[in-house]
Amino acid sequence: MIATRSTFATSRFVLLWVLCPVVALATFRFLFGGVAATMGDFLYHAEMRPVAFYAHIVLASVALVLVPFQFWQGLRSRQIQLHRWLGRIYGISILASGSGGLWLAATTESGNVAAWGFGLLAIAWVGTTAYGILLAMGRNIPAHRDWMIRSAALTMAAVTLRIYLGLGMVFGLDYGDIVSFLGWGCWVPNLLAAEFIVRRGRKGTLRRVAVASVRTA
Structure with missing residues (x-):
């Protein structure tokens, strides 16, 4: 049990x-190499829909950086005001991204399967966060925590997507080969994991309440 908890804590930290x-x-590598060289698969988005493209990649990165702090x-116990302000930045970033x-x-050119997957991710991401x-x-902190776990899981779809891209490269597959899978695979497992954690x-909360009730009875 102790080893399992230690492994979980290490995995969470990493x-x-x-x-x-x-x-x-790593998302900001386009600042140095340009979108064509670093994100060639998305160049058409950058050229045709620059506001949506840059808002998405830049502000998603802001939200991702803020996840561990939230x-x-x-931080929550000692600097609650800072936690709230970071939460506002996190929420605004996700709304825009x-x-x-x-x-x-x-407007993707990657097909309907990918379009629906990434589209539902965007809706779920904004919805859980809002x-x-x-x-x-409304000061419902326990429920707030549960829904922000779900939100964070969807924010970390960016991490999952990069992991899959790396695995794809190992097997000689590029973005276009696995984009239909990525549209769903980058976030559905994350959301299931979040639900398990919630x-x-x-x-655990019910167990602690039950034990406390027995002790005070």
Whole structure:
């Protein structure tokens, strides 16, 4: 049990504090090499829909960088105002990036399967985040936390997508070969994992409440 918890903690640290910022910073490689050289598959988006394209990739990176800070318990407990301001930036970034992503999905040249996958990702991303923020405004913190876990899982679709792209390269596959899979595979497993974490957290809370009730009875 201790080994399992240690492995989970290590995996969480690597995901939040290593992969999230690395993927976010790697997105800005277009500043040095240009979109054609670094993101050639998306050049037509950059040329035809520059506002949607740049809003999507830049602000998604901002949201990705903020994910570990929003789940840093020490920050939430000691700097609640900073947590709230970062949350506002996170929410605004997702609203703009998700809207841009939906536009890109609707106009993609990668086929209907990918279009629907990325389009539903954009809708779910904005929806979970907006609902989570509304719950925070209503002071329903437990539910807020659950929905922001779902939001973060969708934000980290950017990480999952890069992992799949890397695996594809190992097998000689490029973006065009696996884009239909990426449209769904980059976020559906993440959302299922988030749901598992949420439900496990609820069971833990109920267990602690039950134990406390027995002790005070």
